[in-house]
Amino acid sequence: MPFLNGNQNAKKEEDFAGKKLKALPNELLQRGGDAVKVDLQRNRLKQICGIIQLKNLTELNLCRNEFTDFPTDIRGLHQLEKLYINQNNIKTIPENVFPSLEKLRFLKLSTNRLEKLPQDMNRCQHLNYLNLSNNCLRNLDPLVGLSHLKELYVERNQLADLPDQLFQNSSLTLFKANGNPLRKPPQEVCAGGLRDIQSYFAMLEANAPNEKTVKTMFLGTSMAGKSTLCRSLKQGCPVQVAEEDRTVGIEISEVFEADEGIRFIFWDFAGQEEYYITHHVFITAQAFVILAINLSSYNKDAQSFKESVGFWIKNLQLKIPDSVVLLVGTHVDECTNENDVNEKKKHIEDRVKEMLETHSTNLEQRKKNLEDKEDSSLYRDQIDQIERLTEYKIKVLDLVPIDCTKKEDIVKLGTHIKTEVLNKATFPSMEQTLPRSYYEVEKDIKELQENGDIAEYGIVSQSTLLYELKNRHDTLDDDKLKLILQYLHRIGVMMWYKEIPELADSLFVEPSFLISLFKTIVRHDLVQELNKISSEQLKSENALAVQKKRWISDYKHRASLNNVAIRILVRSELQKNYRINNEDLEEVVGSNKKEGILLSLLKHFDVCLSTKHNSPLNPKANEFCPKKNWVPSNPIVYEPDACLFPSYLPDNKQVEDNWVSDNPEDLNIHVYFLPEIPHGFFHRLVIRACSLYSPYWIGKDQCMLCCGDRRFLLRERRDEDQFIEIRCKETELETVEDFQKAWEVIRKIMIRLNKLTEQWQGLYLTVHSPCKSSDCDEYFEWNDWQEWLEDSGTSKFNIGLEEKQTCLNGHQRRTEFLFPRTPDAST
Missing domain, CATH: 3.40.50.300 (P-loop containing nucleotide triphosphate hydrolases)
Structure with a gap:
């Protein structure tokens, strides 16, 4: 929430953030009706005596203070439209507060200790945004009747049941309730969002069975x-x-x-x-x-x-x-x-x-x-x-x-x-608690399999399955059926990866078939399986025995598996265990012309990376002239049409040969993981980063990638402090524009890193830039790195930083060597 400095617009907006205040300053109270917006966040306030004097206040920020009781004086602020009082320790809110706040539209009460809400909260009729996440709430009934409420956040509370009347509110457009012990509706339903919840309650009978x-x-x-x-x-x-x-x-x-x-x-x-x-x-x-x-x-x-x-x-x-x-x-x-x-x-x-x-x-x-x-x-x-x-x-x-x-x-x-x-x-x-239709649809899918209406291996198109189910349930439309299918996916009864465009229309009603695809090529005895490939199987793909030897060598030394070998292995496994026709077989394993279901899944889940695009054009290549001998400017490097599995790489030799050595003046960021870096995290990050930039070289715990003529290094450090290091060669940065472009690449890598951490609920990250002086252990901490990641790139960032930064040991460096920084156009 932006606030202007008090001396710039003293009669309108007052900024007292981070002043260590224990009471409201007299200079603020003396403004009386002149103050419209007041920022008091990051102080030590426990009460706000006299706030009622600010009778024209429309926006008040009290977050990150020391309130244990909700300040009842706020009830006198009849013009208040926005209130931030999150990140305190408030346990209770008395009655007769919210009915007085007739114009309140925005209320942020997240990260407190609330166990219940006042019964008259639904009399705050103009409220359209409410954040109650990170509290201890067990009941949301007092919110029923807020007819203008559009956004409601109740994540990480103690909610078991949600009131169905709350979702009859046609104004509600966004609702989040992750991290609650929900049974009605189950968490797997809530994960689908507001429309899924509304459909769930629309289908729910009075005496719905429990499962x-x-x-x-x-x-x-x-x-x-x-x-x-x-x-x-x-x-x-x-x-x-x-x-x-x-x-x-x-x-x-x-x-x-x-x-x-x-x-x-x-x-x-x-x-x-x-x-x-x-x-x-x-x-x-x-x-x-x-x-x-x-x-x-x-x-x-x-x-x-x-x-x-x-x-x-x-x-x-x-x-x-x-x-x-x-x-x-x-x-x-x-x-x-x-x-x-x-x-x-x-x-x-x-x-x-x-x-x-x-x-x-x-x-x-x-x-x-x-x-x-x-x-x-x-x-x-x-x-x-x-x-x-x-x-x-x-x-x-x-x-x-x-x-x-x-x-x-x-x-x-x-x-x-x-x-x-x-x-x-x-x-x-x-x-x-589930509607009966959930059980009936699951039962019908099993019957369709048993009757042969769905192939033994269980892949069926969305349109086909919906058609079959609608013939059995005339009261369920496509949207309701999709909701049920998504629920069955979340509990593991079937698989439906609708977020993958190539697979959005494919449902796997037999999850074991899907897993059998994975285990065909992600296995401990893969070399033995490659050796078993017969001459007949090689001929089916127009391959030779000498190529099989190269596949095995590539897998052992480069951790890459040729796409032809993948097709042979998977086809052999499926023909041995399932009755599958050639058309469906090609859809699963792919061909020379198109990628199959299996590779789409493996790449989507960051298990492997295609080696195809790791060959950029060389702008310094020699010109070709007819009737003259042509000599390539660089040696031709063998790059197979294959998938690289970074987890199987034995060393960092290729990366070290290309990176050569670190320079103390390199751009250098350390992303620390508490309690530790999850198993497999680094290689999943590498796959996501290398899908953006090429060429790249990947090793056991290092990766180098290029953007234009700039080189970047990712390195996993599993010392006492576990962190991932991101570097950019300082010798390749000369102008301010060079620095900005380098920071933008680092930002894109860190966006993918941050997105990946969402899959690990128990992770906590901090970001540092180490001091560049030799033998100095000091560092510069990034307190706002996630704000930088959320920045769309159009707004300014870190403009207020000085030209140079000094560590605790007195060493100085230019700021752009330590932090991303947009130059101030006014200087």
Whole structure:
């Protein structure tokens, strides 16, 4: 919210932001009716005695102060139209405040401690924007009747049910409720937005049935016994799984417990590290995680805990920090004795408790450090982010040791799982209220598969499926059916990637088929599979045996897989396991002329990157003249028509050869990750950045890309402080325009970095520019970096910064070497 400086327009707008005020300044109160807009944010106000004297006030900013009670004096500001009072510690709002604010249109109350709203809040009839996110609200009934309300934000509260009358308001255009334990409507419905919620309530019957659906993910290292657990729980008795029959990719199955009315959807994830790069596609919130730990091989030391338990807990903390994790100790029959099992159980539980406490302590300490700074108001956004992280409480349940060869142990574990799932303290949003049509549509889709109206492999066009479903449900139009299909996608019953233009019309009603595509080429034994390609398969693609050798060499040394090899492998897998016609087969695997479904998915989810466009034109190339020998200016570099999988790269040699060395004067930004950089994050960022700029060179934890004649380096640092470094060669920057263009490239990279972090709820980022003097550890902190990313590029940024910046050790550098800065045209 822009405010003019008080001495520029003293009778209209007053700016007292960040003045450490504990009371309203007399000079402001003396203005009386002259003040129209007042900015009092980032102060230490606990009350605002005398504010009623500003009788013509239309806009008041009180955010980032120390209010614990809502200042009732505000009720006397009858001309008030905008009120910011977010980021305080307000717990209650008394009655008889909002009826007096007849002209209030905009109210921001987010990030407080509100547990309930005053019953007369709906008498604030002109209110059209209301932000109540990051509070402790359990009920929104007092908002029913706000007829002019257009935007409503209630994210991260304690809401279980939303009042259906609220969505009968035709004025409402935007509603967000993420991060609530919702059951009516379920979070998976709310994720679709306002129209989906309105359709849900329109379909909801008076006595709608409740459902308990639990997406259950089995995680753990290779050979930990996940598949044995999964299949044994499904059968209710021991099921032995041979090593050669272990999970490749992900296996999906469904179990219905009729006695308790619980439907379990089991997702068995392969444990080999090669498969981790696809896990982010399928690991979702609102899930129950069963973490299998091989007790027979567990050594009660730090390394064993890190590999078997710590790695998984950390990744869940980052990805789904409010998840529930049940530790299950397997291979008990191979342990020395019962005492050995108990000691390992205690060691694991103690280390997990210590790990969670350390995480919480680190967050609290970082928050305290920021609050103790001389002007803590400058760090309020960072403090709020840390407070958000502290609200996430991953629940790690006590370890259950199990002998998978004994039926009684399987039954006991099954009973324990049901008990935990039915515990409302553990799973507050387990029970969900759904219209009957949701169940009926899901049942109809299964019948269409069984009857052969949908192909065995489960790919069906949107138009075909909608036609079939409308024949069975004359009361459901296309929009309502799409809402139900999207809900089924979010709970994992089917897959519909409508955000991918090439796949918007394709629905995968058999998710296991889709996963079988992934596991065909993202697997731990890919070299062996490439070696198995027969002469007949090579001939089908007009390929030679010598080319197969190159495919294997490229994969081993360049982490790239030829598109022809991909087609052969996937076609072989599908023809072996599914009855699929040639036309559909080409749609899935692609051809020489077009890309198939599989590659579209792998690229969309940042698993691989096409190598095709990594060959820019050379402006310095020698001119070609007829009848004269032509000599290329650069050696021809072999660049296959293939997909590059950065996660499989063994070293950084190519990057280091092209970058050569760092220069202290390079543009240099460090993006710090708390608590750590998620597994696979860097390579997903690299894929997103390299899809923008070419040519590029990618390594194990480094990447160099080019924009014109400017070189940029991305580097992952996993030291004590984990960060991603972004550099630009200083020698390639000469003019102010050069700096501006370089900063714009960095901005685009950081936009993609910031967007990617949205997939990890448990992450917190800070950005620094290190001092450029040798042996100096000081840095310049970016407090407004997200504002820079949101800037469309048309407005000015950092104009007020001085020509030079000085670090705490006294070293100076030109500002544009440290921060993006738009030159001030007036200087």
